[in-house]
Amino acid sequence: MTILTASAATPAKRHHAALRAKRIVGRVLIYGALIVWAFICLFPIYWTVTTSFKSAVDVTQGHLIPWLDFQPDWKGWRSLGLSPDTILGTSNPREEFMSRFGNSIVTSVGASLLALVLGSLAAYGLSRFRYKFAWMRNDDILFFFMSQLILPPVVLALPFLVLYKALALLDTRFGLILLYTLTVLPIVIWIMRDQFNAIPVELDEAAFVDGLSVWGAFIRIILPLAVPGMVAAFILSLVLCWNEYFFAALLTSTDAKTLPVMVASQTGSQGINWWSMAALSTAAIAPLVVAGIFLERYIVSGLTAGAGK
Amino acid sequence: MHQSLPIADDRHRKNARQRARQANLGRVLFLIASLAFVVVLLIQVLHASGAIATGFSDWRPVLYVYLVWGITFGLRQVLLHGERGWRALFLLPAVLFTVAVVIFPTLFGFYIASLDWNLSSLDGPRFYGLGNIIGLFHDTYYWNALRNMVFYTLAVLGEYAVAFGLALLLNADIRGRKFFRIVFLLPMMLSPVAVSWMIGKSLLEYRFGPAATLARNLGWDNPAFFASPWIARLSIEAMDAWVSIPFIMIILLAGLQAMPKEVLEAAKVDGANGWQSFWHVTFPLMLPVSITVLIIRIIFKLKLADIVINVTAGGPGGATDTVSSFIYRVYRDRSNVGYGTGLAMFYLLLIIVLLSLLMRLSHRWTQKVT
Numbered sequence: 293m294t295i296l297t298a299s300a301a302t303p304a305k306r307h308h309a310a311l312r313a314k315r316i317v318g319r320v321l322i323y324g325a326l327i328v329w330a331f332i333c334l335f336p337i338y339w340t341v342t343t344s345f346k347s348a349v350d351v352t353q354g355h356l357i358p359w360l361d362f363q364p365d366w367k368g369w370r371s372l373g374l375s376p377d378t379i380l381g382t383s384n385p386r387e388e389f390m391s392r393f394g395n396s397i398v399t400s401v402g403a404s405l406l407a408l409v410l411g412s413l414a415a416y417g418l419s420r421f422r423y424k425f426a427w428m429r430n431d432d433i434l435f436f437f438m439s440q441l442i443l444p445p446v447v448l449a450l451p452f453l454v455l456y457k458a459l460a461l462l463d464t465r466f467g468l469i470l471l472y473t474l475t476v477l478p479i480v481i482w483i484m485r486d487q488f489n490a491i492p493v494e495l496d497e498a499a500f501v502d503g504l505s506v507w508g509a510f511i512r513i514i515l516p517l518a519v520p521g522m523v524a525a526f527i528l529s530l531v532l533c534w535n536e537y538f539f540a541a542l543l544t545s546t547d548a549k550t551l552p553v554m555v556a557s558q559t560g561s562q563g564i565n566w567w568s569m570a571a572l573s574t575a576a577i578a579p580l581v582v583a584g585i586f587l588e589r590y591i592v593s594g595l596t597a598g599a600g601k
Numbered sequence: 602m603h604q605s606l607p608i609a610d611d612r613h614r615k616n617a618r619q620r621a622r623q624a625n626l627g628r629v630l631f632l633i634a635s636l637a638f639v640v641v642l643l644i645q646v647l648h649a650s651g652a653i654a655t656g657f658s659d660w661r662p663v664l665y666v667y668l669v670w671g672i673t674f675g676l677r678q679v680l681l682h683g684e685r686g687w688r689a690l691f692l693l694p695a696v697l698f699t700v701a702v703v704i705f706p707t708l709f710g711f712y713i714a715s716l717d718w719n720l721s722s723l724d725g726p727r728f729y730g731l732g733n734i735i736g737l738f739h740d741t742y743y744w745n746a747l748r749n750m751v752f753y754t755l756a757v758l759g760e761y762a763v764a765f766g767l768a769l770l771l772n773a774d775i776r777g778r779k780f781f782r783i784v785f786l787l788p789m790m791l792s793p794v795a796v797s798w799m800i801g802k803s804l805l806e807y808r809f810g811p812a813a814t815l816a817r818n819l820g821w822d823n824p825a826f827f828a829s830p831w832i833a834r835l836s837i838e839a840m841d842a843w844v845s846i847p848f849i850m851i852i853l854l855a856g857l858q859a860m861p862k863e864v865l866e867a868a869k870v871d872g873a874n875g876w877q878s879f880w881h882v883t884f885p886l887m888l889p890v891s892i893t894v895l896i897i898r899i900i901f902k903l904k905l906a907d908i909v910i911n912v913t914a915g916g917p918g919g920a921t922d923t924v925s926s927f928i929y930r931v932y933r934d935r936s937n938v939g940y941g942t943g944l945a946m947f948y949l950l951l952i953i954v955l956l957s958l959l960m961r962l963s964h965r966w967t968q969k970v971t
Contacts, residue, residue, distance in 0.1 A: 446906075454713065471702070
């Protein structure tokens with residue numbers, strides 16, 4: 293009897309140990325894969341940020357770790373006029389950079405706001421009322437808005453070039469804002485419709501009973517509840533507009549150039565100034581990296597609007 | 602009770618009269634605005650064609666009258682239809698905006714596509730009919746770009762596989778999930794132009810880019826990432842994948858998190874191992890989300906241009922060209938507006954056909970599986 297139990301216990305223990313080993317191997321594999329991909333995601337950013345502090349020798353010898361491998365220096369930032377010793381003086385590159393930076397902010401914020409207003413209104417209408425416009429019903433109208441997404445920028449770019457020339461909107465921020473609004477409007481409508489659908493209709497009805505009009509109910513009751521969705525839509529639009537290059541490259545020349553166009557125009561010149569390019573790229577991506585770190589929740593909720601249903 | 606009836610009737614009549622007056626006001630206002638729109642448009646067309654001397658220096662007034670016309674159109678809806686008009690007001694701004702900024706330019710684009718118009722040549726646009734479209738059938742570079750698009754589009758499946766793996770990792774029982782999620786999301790935030798420099802021109806630099814150094818150490822003694830056609834294409838695709846995998850991953854992760862836990866537990870009770878429960882339970886349940894995200898991703902992939910323009914400009918020998926980057930060069934280098942637009946319009950038609958096919962197929966497929 294005792295022999296029997298002993299022999300039964302050992303395989304069980306061995307089985308248990310095998311399971312544990314398997315679990316540990318699984319853990320190691322999972323964390324290994326996570327760390328490898330995290331490295332793939334972070335290394336290009338790390339490389340760019342550190343390169344902006346390198347001198348030519350450090351770049352060509354492929355030095356990687358500051359203070360250990362190379363002595364960091366404000367070289368890249370000095371060439372942009374943004375290093376501590378040049379920030380107070382006058383600097384042409386800095387002025388150019390600041391004007392491009394300003395253009396990027398104005399166009400992306402302006403377009404995101406305009407798209408948010410137009411898109412929220414349309415999304416609320418589509419989520420609450422039934423429209424009939426010729427043969428089009430709500431679903432068709434929604435499809436009409438969403439189908440703008442498939443238009444490749446090249447289709448619109450050249451007509452817009454000709455039209456904007458006629459309208460004297462070429463190389464203006466307002467012209468870019470109109471175009472960017474158009475590119476993000478379908479996304480805003482999609483996110484906001486999802487958001488409004490999640491708010492119970494009973495709230496609207498209660499507001500009507502209290503004597504509010506359709507618009508009164510929308511502005512006073514529903515809109516405050518939809519703020520999280522609006523933040524998500526706004527930030528996502530901001531990211532898309534900030535990074536847009538194609539339209540900006542074709543439709544701006546001197547006044548309304550945005551940051552991506554400036555970055556792109558520097559790479560063309562031969563004999564790239566590594567450190568200044570790195571500083572420029574760092575400055576161009578910094579706002580969004582910061583946004584990504586602190587507003588990740590909103591970006592994810594914006595992207596996944598309607599995905600789980 | 603008896604006396605209140607005539608009063609109510611009177612009030613009702615008064616209301617009806619007032620409403621009729623409002624409706625008339627709405628009609629008149631709208632008529633005036635429409636007239637103004639037509640008149641301004643006519644003046645400008647005549648002025649531009651040289652028939653009359655008076656006119657505006659540019660077409661901007663037309664934009665302003667369109668705006669005024671849109672506002673009066675909304676006003677008319679409210680005055681004419683009351684409550685229904687107020688409701689229409691939610692949708693109208695977006696519709697009027699889209700018509701002005703998409704529908705009209707697209708139609709205008711079809712018109713430009715029918716012109717033989719080179720901005721750098723001295724004589725202006727000339728009607729060319731289908732000449733541009735016929736011309737593109739003999740353009741080997743265009744067909745080459747289309748073939749490349751087939752490769753880039755198929756590569757979406759690879760991006761999807763990697764993204765699915767990452768989503769599964771993030772969905773596993775791990776520590777520091779928030780940290781990894783933020784890190785994995787970061788590439789999506791970066792502008793493709795900055796990425797083209799950061800990775801394409803710097804990390805993959807032939808002489809001393811870290812990636813090239815690593816490749817040399819691994820035994821590839823000539824790590825030129827953009828010299829031979831296939832390697833160049835793969836490098837471009839890798840960069841685009843780096844930027845866009847986070848998007849697919851986030852959506853798949855949301856789908857995984859929305860999945861009912863009981864189903865997976867039931868599979869475990871039935872004795873399924875990890876691979877089996879993934880292949881027979883998780884994957885089929887994720888199919889609708891997967892197809893949605895794949896179609897969205899393909900839509901965006903078909904617009905791929907920024908990275909190609911900035912890293913290789915289509916080279917070597919057009920091996921990495923996308924349709925968008927090719928048309929960009931047709932315009933930028935040759936100023937051939939008519940031909941470029943013709944190419945773009947043909948591409949748009951191809952996209953529409955492809956996507957409607959894809960949507961119909963996926964619809965039928967998901968219905969068969971579920």
